[in-house]
Amino acid sequence: MSGITVFRAKKILTMNPRAPVASHVAVRDGIILGAGALEDLSGWGAYDLDEGFADKVLMPGMIEGHSHSMEGSVWQDHYVGYYARRGPDGVERPALRSIEEVVAYLQRAEAEMGDSEAAIIAWGFDPIYFTGPRMTAADLDKVSTSRPVVVVHASFHIINVNSVVLSRANIDADTDVMGIMKGGDGAPNGELQGMPARFLALGAIGRDHFEEMGKKESLWRFARSAQLAGVTTATDLANALPEKTLANLKEVTGDPGYPLRIVPAFLGLSCPAAEGVAKMRDLSAQSTDKLRLGLVKLVADGSIQGFTARLKEPGYFNGSPNGLWYIDPGQIAGTLSAYHEAGFQVHIHTNGDQATETVLDAIEEVLTRTPNPDARFTLQHCQMAHEAHFARMARLGVCANLFANHLYYWGDQHYEQTMGPERAERMNAANTAARHGVPYAIHSDAPITPLAPLFTAWCAVNRKTVSGRVLGAAERISVEDALRAVTLGAAYTLKLDSELGSIETGKRADFTVLGEDPLAAGAEGLKDVPVWGTVLGGRAFPCADIPKE
Amino acid sequence: MSQEPIPLSVIGGFLGAGKTTLLNRLLQGTSGVRYAVIVNDFGDLAIDGDLAAEHGGDTLTFANGCLCCTLGDSLLTTLNDLTRRDAPPDHIVVEASGVADPRQIADMAVLHPGLRRDLSIVLVDAETILEQARDERLKETVERQAAAADLLVLNKCDLVARDRRAKVRDWAARQAPEAPLIETEHARLPLELLFARDEVKPAGPGRDTAKGHDHGALFRSRSVPMVRPLDLAALRAGLTGLPPSVLRAKGFVSLAGKPENLHLVQLVGRRLRIHAWDAGGRAPPRRELVFVGTPDMPSGEWLERALYPPVVGTGLDNSGE
Ligand SMILES: [Zn+2]
Numbered sequence: 001m002s003g004i005t006v007f008r009a010k011k012i013l014t015m016n017p018r019a020p021v022a023s024h025v026a027v028r029d030g031i032i033l034g035a036g037a038l039e040d041l042s043g044w045g046a047y048d049l050d051e052g053f054a055d056k057v058l059m060p061g062m063i064e065g066h067s068h069s070m071e072g073s074v075w076q077d078h079y080v081g082y083y084a085r086r087g088p089d090g091v092e093r094p095a096l097r098s099i100e101e102v103v104a105y106l107q108r109a110e111a112e113m114g115d116s117e118a119a120i121i122a123w124g125f126d127p128i129y130f131t132g133p134r135m136t137a138a139d140l141d142k143v144s145t146s147r148p149v150v151v152v153h154a155s156f157h158i159i160n161v162n163s164v165v166l167s168r169a170n171i172d173a174d175t176d177v178m179g180i181m182k183g184g185d186g187a188p189n190g191e192l193q194g195m196p197a198r199f200l201a202l203g204a205i206g207r208d209h210f211e212e213m214g215k216k217e218s219l220w221r222f223a224r225s226a227q228l229a230g231v232t233t234a235t236d237l238a239n240a241l242p243e244k245t246l247a248n249l250k251e252v253t254g255d256p257g258y259p260l261r262i263v264p265a266f267l268g269l270s271c272p273a274a275e276g277v278a279k280m281r282d283l284s285a286q287s288t289d290k291l292r293l294g295l296v297k298l299v300a301d302g303s304i305q306g307f308t309a310r311l312k313e314p315g316y317f318n319g320s321p322n323g324l325w326y327i328d329p330g331q332i333a334g335t336l337s338a339y340h341e342a343g344f345q346v347h348i349h350t351n352g353d354q355a356t357e358t359v360l361d362a363i364e365e366v367l368t369r370t371p372n373p374d375a376r377f378t379l380q381h382c383q384m385a386h387e388a389h390f391a392r393m394a395r396l397g398v399c400a401n402l403f404a405n406h407l408y409y410w411g412d413q414h415y416e417q418t419m420g421p422e423r424a425e426r427m428n429a430a431n432t433a434a435r436h437g438v439p440y441a442i443h444s445d446a447p448i449t450p451l452a453p454l455f456t457a458w459c460a461v462n463r464k465t466v467s468g469r470v471l472g473a474a475e476r477i478s479v480e481d482a483l484r485a486v487t488l489g490a491a492y493t494l495k496l497d498s499e500l501g502s503i504e505t506g507k508r509a510d511f512t513v514l515g516e517d518p519l520a521a522g523a524e525g526l527k528d529v530p531v532w533g534t535v536l537g538g539r540a541f542p543c544a545d546i547p548k549e
Numbered sequence: 550m551s552q553e554p555i556p557l558s559v560i561g562g563f564l565g566a567g568k569t570t571l572l573n574r575l576l577q578g579t580s581g582v583r584y585a586v587i588v589n590d591f592g593d594l595a596i597d598g599d600l601a602a603e604h605g606g607d608t609l610t611f612a613n614g615c616l617c618c619t620l621g622d623s624l625l626t627t628l629n630d631l632t633r634r635d636a637p638p639d640h641i642v643v644e645a646s647g648v649a650d651p652r653q654i655a656d657m658a659v660l661h662p663g664l665r666r667d668l669s670i671v672l673v674d675a676e677t678i679l680e681q682a683r684d685e686r687l688k689e690t691v692e693r694q695a696a697a698a699d700l701l702v703l704n705k706c707d708l709v710a711r712d713r714r715a716k717v718r719d720w721a722a723r724q725a726p727e728a729p730l731i732e733t734e735h736a737r738l739p740l741e742l743l744f745a746r747d748e749v750k751p752a753g754p755g756r757d758t759a760k761g762h763d764h765g766a767l768f769r770s771r772s773v774p775m776v777r778p779l780d781l782a783a784l785r786a787g788l789t790g791l792p793p794s795v796l797r798a799k800g801f802v803s804l805a806g807k808p809e810n811l812h813l814v815q816l817v818g819r820r821l822r823i824h825a826w827d828a829g830g831r832a833p834p835r836r837e838l839v840f841v842g843t844p845d846m847p848s849g850e851w852l853e854r855a856l857y858p859p860v861v862g863t864g865l866d867n868s869g870e
Binding site: 169171195200312325328330354 | 563623625629646647648650652653654656657659660662685686687688689690820
């Protein structure tokens with residue numbers, strides 16, 4: 001039998017309602033023997049007492065219930081967002097508050113590059129915060145006229161390119177394709193909005209962004225980004241899981257030094273359902289304790305701020321036309337049932353209320369035909385769900401993973417443009433979910449917003465927007481509930497709550513190690529609680545050990 | 550480009566509109582052309598993959614649903630693989646899912662260096678479309694699809710009474726005022742006109758040909774001689790301004806200024822490509838354009854006049870030689 005380690009901490013928040021606070025936790029073989037006072041634990045046998053966390057606060061390892069492994073691949077490029085953002089090396093990238101600042105930043109990056117052929121790719125650009133003219137190819141030609149320059153917007157749906165990229169992609173005044181924005185002179189101005197133009201421009205400079213996501217370096221960056229935020233388990237929602245990606249996932253998670261459990265969801269629309277079910281059977285047999293395979297994700301509609309979410313009446317506040325289905329509403333039940341009947345859990349992306357309702361109809365149909373009280377269908381984002389939807393979700397045993405970070409980053413736009421005041425104030429209605437007993441989590445959708453559950457919890461607790469408006473005070477939740485949502489709440493949506501999400505006997509020894517007590521930090525201070533690092537399966541991963549890039 | 554771009558056609562339309570029937574017909578009814586069929590709709594009916602293989606082509610699938618980032622990448626990867634093959638297909642047909650916008654797929658063919666955009670054909674289920682167009686969940690989706698059509702096919706017309714058919718026609722014309730409209734049943738369409746490699750076939754000057762008795766009711770083909778050099782701007786304006794009943798045109802012309810150089814003209818829907826053509830030692834082809842369209846397509850003489858506008862002071866009249 002291998003040794004027992006007892007960690008002493010200043011305080012341990014267990015999320016175990018029978019004993020919410022402890023001073024010690026005993027760990028053997030990566031499993032928690034128990035949490036409590038030292039004398040409660042000594043009966044397990046001889047132990048080493050680890051005093052390293054004597055001035056730290058432990059809580060269950062936080063779980064990001066909706067992120068993407070793209071969080072790892074984006075950081076190989078230059079971040080040019082409006083807000084400062086910490087990279088996976090722990091170094092904060094500066095906030096760039098104008099097009100001129102973005103150009104100047106990229107000029108400096110260009111000056112440091114020797115090879116004159118390589119492309120400069122940047123991401124996170126968000127013109128929603130700028131007034132004045134939009135970025136053009138002329139701006140990016142100031143960065144370079146010899147190498148390709150690409151600036152990907154925060155939405156990942158629009159890019160700006162310089163003239164080098166336009167000419168390599170053969171895009172000119174005659175190119176008659178949707179989404180190629182043209183200037184007053186009729187020539188393309190470098191902004192590419194449509195999927196075809198965007199992909200072919202990136203293809204023309206040799207960038208395959210899906211291949212990048214599955215690379216080992218990207219998966220390492222993903223884990224470090226998580227570690228810096230105190231996250232021990234993160235989802236990759238979703239991934240078609242091609243051979244090569246799967247092999248890389250297995251290899252990195254098999255490394256004892258890899259600080260993250262990954263829960264990839266299989267992209268259920270990437271092949272016909274029968275093929276998908278066969279693939280899932282094959283995949284789920286390959287699960288390990290750090291690579292959890294068995295989850296399927298479907299996408300029903302688009303995004304609210306992109307006006308592609310499917311809304312019911314009265315539609316978008318600013319009169320924009322209704323959004324897009326990403327799956328034929330008539331095919332949702334059939335696809336769900338194929339995976340459900342084979343025993344696989346399905347998460348479904350729904351943003352608009354019409355999408356949420358349509359998917360609930362489909363779930364009800366599937367569960368009526370093939371009842372399973374523990375199916376735990378989970379609606380991802382579920383931003384516009386209201387009272388009646390949550391009541392129905394409770395009856396159907398459906399979970400919600402709410403996009404709390406949206407409240408801060410786009411809450412003002414929702415209030416003014418997309419939803420209007422009343423619907424904006426009930427977006428991501430965590431309190432309504434709680435009142436109806438709907439199991440819920442809250443998420444970042446990283447890299448769409450930063451991977452940082454304490455910040456996400458802060459958003460759900462305060463519901464403050466960028467401008468400082470409190471968006472729907474009645475939907476705020478307590479600090480305790482928010483911390484539960486980013487631990488046990490997320491674990492429940494992933495059917496991992498019997499092994500993760502709380503510090504109690506029999507669970508995996510995954511901890512978030514904090515410099516301060518988040519309960520003492522309170523609603524205001526929650527997002528600023530320092531993260532020392534994590535413990536994964538009993539092994540400590542201090543943030544200070546992360547190499548700088 | 551070392552090789553000619555591969556034509557890519559899109560078949561769009563909501564679930565049940567007859568896309569799969571049309572594709573199976575295509576695979577069954579043509580020979581000598583290697584089709585690659587890419588399926589983006591995993592509905593109840595399946596494409597007969599064996600059928601495709603028998604005819605020297607293949608069927609591939611890419612992710613179902615709308616072309617958001619992930620799914621678009623899946624299509625692009627498939628297209629890259631196909632165009633980079635040692636023996637690439639002669640023609641690619643993409644069956645768009647019921648919620649995909651056919652325009653996005655066609656746009657990929659416009660931009661992809663190995664592809665040429667061919668017709669986007671959108672099928673409409675004449676029996677159910679009016680209900681779909683009223684359904685709060687489906688309304689915009691079926692409208693967007695119809696608006697993306699180069700050719701709108703009202704299918705299952707045998708199941709629909711005459712007055713209702715008129716209502717369907719009205720709806721379709723509102724969505725796609727530019728696109729020709731044809732009515733059929735069981736997705737019966739003259740496939741070689743829609744998908745086959747539209748080689749210019751020898752035909753007498755100005756002769757109207759109805760392609761077989763079965764197809765003659767739906768389509769017309771006209772060969773128009775283009776003996777005199779044309780003015781490029783006038784040719785462009787003339788071709789892009791043709792009435793919607795003209796579906797496509799292809800052929801060789803010579804342009805004013807350099808009459809010895811032949812140019813290949815390809816008009817698909819309202820999209821035009823004109824580029825210099827190198828005979829590469831082959832016998833020079835006949836200078837003529839072959840037009841394919843619906844029965845109300847104008848006559849050969851009319852088409853000729855549209856492309857040779859009157860030129861003041863040359864003494865030539867505008868009706869040809
Ligand atoms: Zn997401």
